[in-house]
Amino acid sequence: MDMDAKPPPFGCKHCATIASFRNETARMPKTCPTRTHLDVVHDASSYLEPERHETMVAADAIPFTPERVLRNRVEELVEFAKLRGHRRIGVAFCVSMIKEAQQLSRILEGEGLETELVCCRVGAIDMSEVHLPKAHPERFAASCNPVAQAKLLNEREVDLVAQLGLCLGHDLILQEECDAPVTTLVVKDRALDHHPIRALRPQAT
Numbered sequence: 001m002d003m004d005a006k007p008p009p010f011g012c013k014h015c016a017t018i019a020s021f022r023n024e025t026a027r028m029p030k031t032c033p034t035r036t037h038l039d040v041v042h043d044a045s046s047y048l049e050p051e052r053h054e055t056m057v058a059a060d061a062i063p064f065t066p067e068r069v070l071r072n073r074v075e076e077l078v079e080f081a082k083l084r085g086h087r088r089i090g091v092a093f094c095v096s097m098i099k100e101a102q103q104l105s106r107i108l109e110g111e112g113l114e115t116e117l118v119c120c121r122v123g124a125i126d127m128s129e130v131h132l133p134k135a136h137p138e139r140f141a142a143s144c145n146p147v148a149q150a151k152l153l154n155e156r157e158v159d160l161v162a163q164l165g166l167c168l169g170h171d172l173i174l175q176e177e178c179d180a181p182v183t184t185l186v187v188k189d190r191a192l193d194h195h196p197i198r199a200l201r202p203q204a205t
């Protein structure tokens with residue numbers, strides 16, 4: 001037996017049935033993790049831990065209003081924060097989305113929540129200080145500063161952070177540094193008006 005043999009990929013990689021959605025075992029591929037890793041994937045115990053269970057209950061409840069009208073993502077954020085008792089919301093935003101971040105703040109505060117906003121260019125650190133190349137080396141160019149965004153939001157003891165449009169990579173650093181959980185409200189995609197899913201659909205342009 002070859003001890004270095006790679007296991008086959010999880011069936012989800014090429015699945016055409018999505019049979020797990022309806023628990024149709026006979027239609028699941030042989031490599032479906034629902035069949036091959038039952039002990040891992042069928043263990044519901046972590047969802048019964050109180051904190052996590054509250055998150056699951058909130059996530060389940062937010063998509064629709066009591067009148068069964070779909071909420072948009074901003075409305076979902078408001079509802080989620082209320083259900084989870086997150087009173088202070090930190091907003092870590094890209095400088096290119098300052099107007100949207102401030103509009104978000106107004107919406108959240110209109111719903112009785114508190115907000116704290118921090119821009120990605122806070123600190124005005126020149127890119128040369130972090131050893132990054134500049135198109136015009138003689139001119140100042142502010143580096144993104146997700147560590148400072150996180151530290152400032154930590155100082156204000158926010159309960160939840162919503163990030164708007166941080167660069168891929170800077171968003172990871174923000175998540176590493178934030179004390180509070182971080183959710184993404186807007187994914188930055190400069191080429192696709194912040195709709196990365198358009199690159200994944202057949203009609204993508």
Ligand code: SF4
Binds near residue numbers: 017028029031032033
């Ligand atoms: S979990 Fe199983 S049935 Fe569901 S998509 Fe993956 S391989 Fe297909």
